[in-house]
Amino acid sequence: MYKFCDFQSVTKLLYSGLIKSTIKSYNVMMSDLFGAYNAAERKQAFTSSELSRLGNGKRVPSKTWVDFYQRNDKSVMIADIMSIIPNIVDKTSMQKALFELYTNDRFIPDDYMQIFLSSHKPEYSDDNALAELIYDVLFISIVRPYEEKTKECFVVIPFDVSENEVPFTDQKADVLPTVNIKSPESPDTLFANSEYVPPCPHFCGYASDIDDLNTMFAKDNKLFVTGYPCVGKSEFVRAYIEKYRSQYKKIGYYFYSGSLRSIIANMNSDMPVSLSDTNNALYISNLNILHTLDESTLIVIDNFNVGIEDDECADDILKLKCRVIFTSRRRYEGVTTFKLNGISKNDGMELVEKFFDNPTPLAEHRLKGIVSMLGRNPLFIEIVGKMLIKGGCTTERLDFELLAGDYSKFDQKVTFTKDGKLMKESLIGVLRNMFGFSELSEVHRKVLCMMHVAVEAPIRKDAAIAMFGINSVQPIDDLIDAGFVSETSNGMIQMSHFISEIVFSALKPDKNICRELIDRIRLIGKDESIQCDFGDIRNIIAEFAFFPIVKPDTEAVEVAFDCFKFFWRIHDIERMEELNERTFTLRGLTEPKQLAIQELEEAAIEAEKRNYVKALEFQKNAIEKIMALDDEYLKAEAVSSYAYYLEYSETADSTEELYEAYQRGIELFEGLELDNGGKVEQCRIITRYAYLLLMTCKTDEALAWADRAVNTLANLRPRTVPRYESFADALYVGGLCHLLKNDDKIAKFELDRAFRIYLMDHKRESDFIEDKLEWVFNFALDVDSDIMETKPLKYLFEVEDDYDDDLDDDDLIDDDEEFFLDPDAFTEDEDTDKSDSSDEIE
Structure with missing residues (x-):
């Protein structure tokens, strides 16, 4: 890949092998690697403009830089080198690559090569030896001679070995120039600091979408490409650029880091303008240039994960005549959006088989399901493919865990490239970092957890607000804007199954996090009088009742019984049966109270079907167990329902027997201190007794x-x-x-x-x-x-x-x-x- 051991090749090679979660940028690496030079000569970090030119071969180390390292002992640079050694992903591969880079450089003199070969080996042994190797390779790249062939284009030239020291040409000094504001008449250098990187080599999918994106420019020249994190928005836009590059005379590509003002001001500036700088000269000048450009210019603002109203300069960009693409995981209104929902299943299979080839027929069948369960998300599919080839898991285990909706057990780290940076992370690590859970407030995390356990079908916002115990609609709207929750045109909200599984894996909802929701559901189940306060909450209670968030089983059965009462009151037999089956069929319950509750529910189901004789049998069995318990309220409920079933089963020996049955229930309630829910239940039996008397x-x-x-x-x-x-x-x-x-x-x-x-x-x-x-x-x-x-x-x-x-x-x-x-x-x-x-x- 690299022909010479020049400064650009050496630093690019080093940066490609670093852990990007720690060494986040080329700038950070350079500041660490040449910290001593910065401290002694420059008194400040490198500017982004300098680094862009150094990394692209448009600059080479200045004479001041060369002099510094020639007059100082090598321990000065090695001390800086040692600071990055722990962040090298694969030290064995790095040792070999640097060794081959030096030895394959035909311009290095033989005597230098002999010294190098006697001092280093291609095999990694320890960090000290690797640091010595990096020093020799880096030092030669700094002090070697270069020649400026054309403006800002430097090439290596053979060494002049007639001198005792390694000579150098008098290169263009890499010093801080004064800020140069380009005039509106010279837009050619406007995108000098473009941060474009080509698509990753194994990019696939979205072929028809790329063409559709180009067609959409006929409708609007400002497009927002949206979608879930890691769905491939950035790679998609880069693939679009590669295919339709010929349509554009100029292309500027920038990563959003909090300010469009900063991006515009620094498009071609050698000195970055800080966000606190009140001098808008650069911004205004470059914006004026941008206003002169037409649709033959394309600007890309990548990772624009904020609202349009959150950046003061967004309106300025939207008023330009040139084409602009924003990529974002957020939802937008009032602008033209192009949403990516994941690559096709076939493209997903093609991608995973690039890393895990020749699967067995059974493994291939499982992989098709795994691709779908991963939301057809390219980065997730790549990580899973590399996990499989490294033996960290099997298709059988992946299929099982993903069906259970749990990504948290996939903690094996693999190496991948994102936004041109080499990274090493696990699937669950990517989920936590890329989806920005750490940036959410406690309220937002709680709402996500409660939506996970209670919202599968769409519900109204007002019902969610009441059930989640939040004071306003704002947290829900925030999550809608952030892409976690979707909203329909009539005010209904919903969380997709894919996001729900990610929330479960990353946040691990439990009964403590969801306490407000649990308390409200139980209160509604116990107190019919407040039911209307919460709107239509049938779907919420149904989803919650079927989610095993409450433990132990003793508490879970009681919570499920409260949910059952809610559906009983609205005569929803289907959900009554489903809830009863899920509560008791999947648990081997033996405690008398749990068995009694099971029979109470079965009696209620039969009564709703008007099988009152069968309901009476279940109720009798339940009462036998309940009377031995220390739960007076449950006794009152059970005896009251027994009287009702007895009346409608037409099995009572006399009317007096019915009177007595109702009176026993009423007396049991009158002996209790009742809350509002208890008073409603007491009045229910009183009303039934009154109806019998009538x-x-x-x-x-x-x-x-x-x-x-x-x-x-x-x-x-x-x-x-x-x-x-x-x-x-x-x-x-x-x-x-x-x-x-x-x-x-x-x-x-x-x-x-x-x-x-x-x-x-x-x-x-x-x-x-x-x-x-x-x-x-x-x-x-x-x-x-x-x-x-x-x-x-x-x-x-x-x-x-x-x-x-x-x-x-x-x-x-x-x-x-x-x-x-x-x-x-x-x-x-x-x-x-x-x-x-x-x-x-x-």
Whole structure:
């Protein structure tokens, strides 16, 4: 690769073999390697302009530089060399490469070569010997003669051995010139400090996307190439440049490091302008030059991982006539974006087989799945291919661990090139570093963890805010902008499966990190009265309930039971069954309480299917275990549900037996100090007991119990109108009682209110609504009431009216709040007017 042991070749070779996570740039290496010279002669670090010219062969070490190392002992340079030795990735390969670079240089005199060969070997032995070798190779590259063939183009020439010392030509001194501001009339040198590096040798994929990107310039000459970290955005743009280079007269390529102002000001300056510099002369001058350029010029701003509004000079760049490509992992609005979603499966297989060739048919089959699970991410695929060839893992283990969504066990480090820099890192190390988890605040990390365990299907932002216990939408919007979370046009958010697995691998969510989410889910499961405060959270609770984040099993079963109660209340039999199966089938539970909870859930499932006899059997078995436990609340719940199943199974010997069953449940609740959730459960059994009394012709007693339930639930949260089914049930029973007592005004109000709540979760034609309406219809006929002329009951029976279109969820609750607080404020005539006015309803 290198023909001569010249300064450019030696320093480039050294830099290519360093660990880039420690020695982050060529500038850093040079400052370390020649620290003594800097300290003695220059009093400051090398400038980026100097290093760019030195690295490209446009400058060679100055006479001052040569004099310094010729007059000082070699221990001065070796001391600096020793500081970089620990950061060499492969010392054996470095020793061999430097040895061959020196020995293959045909311009080095024989006597120098003999001394070198007697002092060094191509095989690495220890750090001291390697340091001596680096010194001899580096020293000869500094003091050897060069000749400037053309402007800023130096070549090596043969040594003049007639002198005692190694001679040197009087090269162009590499000193700090005064800042030269190029005039608008000379844009040819504007991109002198371009940082372009060619695509990596094994780049593949995105062939059609490259053409599509070029086509998009017809729509907009400012394009933002976006996508997940390591998806290949930078390599993609470089491949585009290689293919369409002929379209452009000038190309400038720069890495964003926090300031577009700095990039523009330093495009051709020999002296970097610091961010604190208030002198904008360079920036304004170069910006004026940029304004003279057309679409034959392309500028690339790589790694622009900030918002457009976060850089004060972004608008200046967007107003240019030339073409500009930004690469970023963020999401943008109001600009033209080109999102990369990963290379194709075929390209992924081609890439992985460049490193792990000739796989067996079974291994090849697994690799196809592995490529997909890696998000078709080129860098991840490359790392995995190199892990396989180095024997750090097998396709079988990779397939198993990735299916489990865990990258954290892949800690074997491999060497790869990114942005032209040689790096050595593991797959999990790349995930943690490239995705910027360390840059996120604690709140952002917590939100990511909670989304991982609870958000697979899209949910509304407001529901996520309430469930995650955050004070504003800002953390979620930040994560959307950063590319971790995606957002739909109607305010729904979601985390992709690929990002979810990365979050799990990098952040390891546990019950402590997700404590706010767990507490809210359990609270909702226990307290029906707050359910409406959180919006539609069915998907959140479903995802969370199926994620094994809570340990030990004793706590996990209780948390899952609270989730089960939530789905039980909304009659979601499918999720009830799925949750019950996941909770108990995969665990070998033996403790009585856990077994009892399993039977309680199975009884509830059978009851929802209206298999009340079977439900009663499960409930009896559960109660036998529960009565031996020290859990009075669970006893009250179990006994209350038993009474309900007993009634509807029609297996009771007498009505008195049913009365006694309900009364036992009520008594157990009355002996407890109940929170709001407990009071709702107590009122549930009271309402069921009231309904039984009503159906057995004890209307006055039924009304007294129903009113007790209504008043208790209405006063749980003052000034808030309840919107949940247990409250509707109490209103419904009270309304039926008032109907039988010919108190139509109260009956109309309570039944109207009850059905407004029912219709929030049940369709008009559902069996649930039909069952409720059947008794209203029958009782109205018995007492000759016009209750069926009151909305919404009137519209429930008039099929030709599309009630679902007329009725708004907010209308279901807000219309009659004044009546709810003071029923006497409404007259019979006002009710009639309302029921007859279809215009008002519409």
